[in-house]
Amino acid sequence: MIDNEDCVEIDVTRLVVRKRGAGKPLLILHDELGFPGWMQWNDVLGESREQIVPLQPGFGHSEHLDWLRDYRDLAAYYARFVRQLGAPVDVIGFSAGGYLAAEMAAIDPGLFDKIALVGPLGVRPAHGEIYDFLAVTARTHVAATVSKQDAPEFSKIYGGKMGPEQFMLFEAARAETSRLGWQPFMFDPSLPALLKGVTNETLIIRGTDDLICPLGCVEAYESALPNATISSIEGVGHRPEIEDPDAFIRLVRNFLS
């Protein structure tokens, strides 16, 4: 299976992109803690899709871009990347990556074909609050993302003692997230109004035990997007893709097929 890391030049900037698999392109937008590496669900989808994961500026080896001030800035920057890639593409965005996908769609719905949002942040919850993960330590933040800490893939990537290198990566990711999403915290007040014009087929996936993204958030998305449906996965938290990969894969495969 092809697995590589490219540097894509967008104007004078360089965006690091991880790729895996072959087939119709699928853009994957990682969450606020960064790309966790290829998981089981990637192995399965990689059989029929080329998965393309840009590493957000300031995360991993992607250069920090000082002029980025909010998720809409980032969305406009990523829109250029998708146009270079060849729009439209299917997209799946996780948490802050879902926020980013929604902002991109609001800027230009033609960037995407189908849109999957997993525990997406980005809109003011109809009720409840987005969990303030910047007011807790990195370890507490990571732990809050799952309801099943013993899920095999979670244990594999985040279990055990956190090493200094991993801690610094988390802190860099959290610092970038703070730059873009500190206030209002991880939502854009004008996004729901702009999403009214996004008619793409959209699937919103949420774990029923999600602590980070409240039910009110996905409900707000559902009422803003004209063609969206919500699918819940029972008994999992904010990372259904690693807490219950089988259920997650079923939903995503059906949706993208």
Next chain:
Amino acid sequence: MLIGYFTEQPYRGITEEQVLKHGSYFGISNSNFDRQLGSDLYNEYLDEFCYAEDLGFDAVCLNEHHGNPFCMSACLNISAAVLARITQKVKLLLIGNPLPAHGNPLRVAEELAQIDLTSRGRVISGWVRGSGPEQFFNNKNPSFNREMFEEAHDFILQAWTKPGPWRYEGKHFHYRHVNPWALPYQEPHPPTMIPGVLSLETVEWAADRNYPYLGLASSLGPTAELWEMYADRVATHGFQAGPENFGYLGMVAVGDTEEEAVELAKYFLFAHGNRLFARAEHTLPAGFNSEGAIKRLSSQASGGWLGLNREKIMGENLGKKDLTDDDLQIARSEIDAALQKMRDNYQIIAGTPEQVKERIETILRVARPGHFVFMNVQGDAGKDRRRKNMRLISEHVIPHMRKLAEELDLPSQYQVKPGSRQLASGQSRTRVTYPEILQDLEVA
């Protein structure tokens, strides 16, 4: 030498148990605030600053924190404005205005100008980034803290010195009409002083501007090391640093007997003192510190600034906890041990007047500051004990320090302007501290 008096203005209506149970001062519910007591304390602290003037201190020092019973002073410019009118000659040393937290540097420029005018030129205007909890309380993005601080500082200096009206479009601040009518009494603007706790970035920033750096009760050995780094930096700009570039804030408790002084000194560590100022998640919000600073803090096995260390930074939130009597006993033993350690490394000075004079003499000989600030105790030590401490310092310690400052040639920034000692081309700087004295005294 300029000698100042400082208190965090602690709220005295909470118990150690409340703080220990909560795990920090920051975040204790304001349902515990007693309005009558608060009113009494604000007035008492203002009176205390007047008393400091009566006792012969050269400066009264004000700071601010937010939402925190550790420090009731939430708006230092308000206290400074009152003191500008009700005191006569003490300098108003502000350590300092947390510029990112204020978020409106033009307003700060106006406030400080008004205070400087009212006091007829007694303001020493310090600037700070603010601590982590200030970012949460004021909802200021920690990732922009340092750049907001620097931009606000540069803007204020311009607002005071560049004739208006003019327009300003910066990165974080934007003004259509910059023309503060009242300008500071002191021309071109008040002198400054930058407080810090061993932050290399802050030291370099201060040194680049020849701003005197005030070490906040940091261990004497590392303080001396840092001041040499400051002097190195100043030398790159062609200047020799001197005592006028340095200040030291010491936690000092004086008693008629050593036992009395040590009992009083325990209040510096009331509920662990600044170690429980805030929990790790509030002290170090993501983006607040540079990558280098986080690396340094996360490699620190124990102790550390505001009690931070590897375990706390990389661990889970500690949260509230129920304390048993045994837990409280352990906490008190830890506080006693910490007090001894801090006395040993000169962070806390406690003793009879003679003992305190000797210890402070060592600080002056090692670090050679031109400014020294006495900090009074935390917790609920009570008015009489606080004032007795001030009186004993004034009667016994300060006269000795003034004599010593003459002998050791320790001018303040009012006697020698920082940055006025120019190095000739190719001339190396001379040392500014003498830490070998500590080795002779077998101080770690």
